[in-house]
Amino acid sequence: MTQRGVLLADEMGLGKTVQVIAYINFNTDIRSVLIVCPASLKINWRNELKAWLVKQMTVSVINGDVGDLTTDIVIINYDILKRHIDKLCAMDWSLIVGDESQSIKSGKAQRSRAFLKLTSHRRVLLTGTPILNRPEELWTSLKWLDPHSWTNWYEFVTRYCAAHRDRFGLNTSGSSNLAELNRILRSTIMIRRLKRDVLPELPPKVRQIIEVPCADMALINTEIAKWKEWKRAEIRLKVLERKAKIMHKESEFADRIKAMRQDVFAGFAELSKARHDTAVYKLPTIIAHLKSAIESGHKLVFFAHHRDVLTEVQVAFPNISVVLMGGMTTTAKDFAVTRFQTDDTCRLFVGSLKAAGVGLTLTASSHTVFGEIDWSPAVITQAEDRLARIGQKNSVLVQHIVLEGSLDVLLAKKIVAKQEVIDRALGDNT
Numbered sequence: 001m002t003q004r005g006v007l008l009a010d011e012m013g014l015g016k017t018v019q020v021i022a023y024i025n026f027n028t029d030i031r032s033v034l035i036v037c038p039a040s041l042k043i044n045w046r047n048e049l050k051a052w053l054v055k056q057m058t059v060s061v062i063n064g065d066v067g068d069l070t071t072d073i074v075i076i077n078y079d080i081l082k083r084h085i086d087k088l089c090a091m092d093w094s095l096i097v098g099d100e101s102q103s104i105k106s107g108k109a110q111r112s113r114a115f116l117k118l119t120s121h122r123r124v125l126l127t128g129t130p131i132l133n134r135p136e137e138l139w140t141s142l143k144w145l146d147p148h149s150w151t152n153w154y155e156f157v158t159r160y161c162a163a164h165r166d167r168f169g170l171n172t173s174g175s176s177n178l179a180e181l182n183r184i185l186r187s188t189i190m191i192r193r194l195k196r197d198v199l200p201e202l203p204p205k206v207r208q209i210i211e212v213p214c215a216d217m218a219l220i221n222t223e224i225a226k227w228k229e230w231k232r233a234e235i236r237l238k239v240l241e242r243k244a245k246i247m248h249k250e251s252e253f254a255d256r257i258k259a260m261r262q263d264v265f266a267g268f269a270e271l272s273k274a275r276h277d278t279a280v281y282k283l284p285t286i287i288a289h290l291k292s293a294i295e296s297g298h299k300l301v302f303f304a305h306h307r308d309v310l311t312e313v314q315v316a317f318p319n320i321s322v323v324l325m326g327g328m329t330t331t332a333k334d335f336a337v338t339r340f341q342t343d344d345t346c347r348l349f350v351g352s353l354k355a356a357g358v359g360l361t362l363t364a365s366s367h368t369v370f371g372e373i374d375w376s377p378a379v380i381t382q383a384e385d386r387l388a389r390i391g392q393k394n395s396v397l398v399q400h401i402v403l404e405g406s407l408d409v410l411l412a413k414k415i416v417a418k419q420e421v422i423d424r425a426l427g428d429n430t
Helices: 016-026 039-052 078-089 110-115 135-145 153-160 178-188 195-201 217-246 250-295 307-315 330-342 377-384 407-426
Strands: 006-008 033-037 059-061 073-077 095-098 122-126 164-166 169-171 205-212 300-304 321-324 348-352 367-370 396-403
Touching (some): 039 059, 039 205, 153 178, 205 250, 250 300, 307 348
Parallel strands (some): 033 073, 095 122, 300 348, 300 367
């Protein structure tokens, strides 16, 4: 009999990725691993493997039709699984991992049908919320993890989904006997810890940098080039200002300094445009990431700079989101905060770093995502603290979504490092 798989259902922020890597390290007979995850998490998986994998195993990330399927560890996203499924099914995997397994909640979806074809002796699904809006959405996961125990869909929906006939047919959108279902899952395949169970060991904030692939390298190269041009102009200006001060000839250098300052301002404007272009490029990935988190049952706070980025995100989640940005009336801003804090149907707060990053209380969520990054660690910390303040009962998960190779990768790493130094100095993580 094929052994049961594992549903690792710890709440978000408790290190499910690292736990899986530890499992790979511990088991000497795991020699080939397939990791299926949302597109936004592929680079994050690669980076976590680089940081924690102690075995000598080769790793590849599949992007579209590009990538090596013969490495020891293959990372692929759900959306492109179908085009590679025949080759993947023909391979002998020691372990298959499905991250954010709510992605396969619908058994009729192409991604689900492709994923369910995959077989392995060891199988692990990761999700922060195994039962989403309806217990029925758990069926495909149970069928894949433990096909010998979960054999009859009709019996499942009758017992746990309050299935009944209505004028549209069999309605399976309800729930019933959930305590029994939870007991069965915990005694067989599900491991689940809540933040409150491990809160004494958790820091007030857990920060993650999520790098996503970029197919448009011209975009990245332009941004980096503009940044280098601006930095060179800024250095030249500082050298000239210092020279003028040392020589006590500020008036003689005034015209050159003025012209050079204009160059710096112009260079910064070009850099800002390039950074805006990278933010717009990320929008589909950002929206997909937010959708996945919201489907996991989380309320979410999203921060960015540009109005069009904020607007596109808010429009992608009609009826379940609010937005707060500059130019809004005080009444409108208060309404946005109050609805997010008190209305369970409001799942997403979309806020400008400048307008929403200070003075607000957003403790209804313990998960914030930054689509754009400020130059200053203080600005980011202030935005984080809209969630991490009095009234917050959980450790706050902070995620920065950045394009691989972009300036934001460098900025995010520097800012997070500085924040952690400040936290330790102030004792905020003790």
